[in-house]
Amino acid sequence: MKLNVLLSILMGASAALAQQPDQPPNVRHVIGLESVKLNANGHLTIQNGVMQFTTKKTEAKVPASSIEEVFVGTEMTQSGGTAGKVVKTAAIAAPFGSGKALTLLMRTKVDILTVVFRGADGGVHGAIFALQKGQAEPTRTQLVAAGAHTSAPQTELKDRTKP
Numbered sequence: 013m014k015l016n017v018l019l020s021i022l023m024g025a026s027a028a029l030a031q032q033p034d035q036p037p038n039v040r041h042v043i044g045l046e047s048v049k050l051n052a053n054g055h056l057t058i059q060n061g062v063m064q065f066t067t068k069k070t071e072a073k074v075p076a077s078s079i080e081e082v083f084v085g086t087e088m089t090q091s092g093g094t095a096g097k098v099v100k101t102a103a104i105a106a107p108f109g110s111g112k113a114l115t116l117l118m119r120t121k122v123d124i125l126t127v128v129f130r131g132a133d134g135g136v137h138g139a140i141f142a143l144q145k146g147q148a149e150p151t152r153t154q155l156v157a158a159g160a161h162t163s164a165p166q167t168e169l170k171d172r173t174k175p
Contacts, residue, residue, distance in 0.1 A: 036055040036056060036057050037055070037056075037143065037144055037147055038053055038054070038055065038144070039053070039054060039055060039056040039065070039141050039142065039143050039147075040052070040053050040141065040142040040143075041053075041054060041065055041067075041139070041140075041141055042124075042140040042141060042142055043139070043140050044127075044137065044138050044139030044140055045065060045072040045074075045139050046072070047070050047071075047072050048065060048067060048070055048072050049067075049070075052067050052070075053067065054066050054067035054068075056125075056141060056143070056151065058076065058151070058154040058155055058158050061075060061076045061077065061158050061159050062074070062075055062076060062158075063075075063076055063079070063127070063155060063158070063160075065139075065141070074127070074129050074139070075159075076155055076158035076159040076160045077159045077160075078129045078130045078131075079127055079128070079129045079155060079159075079160035079161060080128050080129060080130060080136075080161050081126075081127075081128040081161070081162055081163065082125070082126070082127055082128075082152045082155050082156065082160055082162050083124075083125070083126040083127075083128075084123065084124070084125060084126075084148040084149055084152050085123070085124045085126070085148075086121055086122070086123055086124065086145070086148075087121070087122055087124050087142070088119050088120070088121055088122075089119065089120055089121075089122050089142070120145075121145050122142045122143060122144065122145060123142070123143045123144065123145055123146065123147055123148030123149070124140060124141070124142060124143075124148065125140070125141045125142075125143055125148045125151055125152065126138060126139070126140050126141075127139045127140075127141075127155070127160075
């Protein structure tokens with residue numbers, strides 16, 4: 013009897029998860045969008061010729077046709093947020109340099125997406141986003157397909173971003 017109840021709960025949970033729409037991956041807005049705070053986390057979507065960054069409180073839209081350049085790169089960052097900073101500080105104080113190995117384990121690679129665009133006032137603006145590793149190149153491809161302009165071919169950018 014208990015096994016049947018457990019199986020029905022698991023099947024219900026898997027069905028509920030299967031019905032949820034695909035959420036865009038989490039992206040960190042480093043700087044550049046006026047209505048969005050620095051280092052805000054949110055979702056970056058490209059639909060109907062518009063790049064949209066949405067957080068819990070705000071959203072910013074940039075028409076793909078106003079995007080003049082899209083750059084892709086990678087960067088090493090410290091993971092763990094505030095707790096990671098505390099652990100790193102404690103690791104530095106560890107005797108005989110033993111904490112340095114811990115700080116190496118807390119580093120992660122992220123993709124950087126830089127978008128240069130013309131605002132409604134005609135001025136040149138730029139926005140920088142940090143994405144999960146492997147997400148910047150598909151996002152760049154989506155932007156170009158939606159109407160963004162870029163001067164460098166995609167393969168050239170790929171070669172330039174590899175260490």
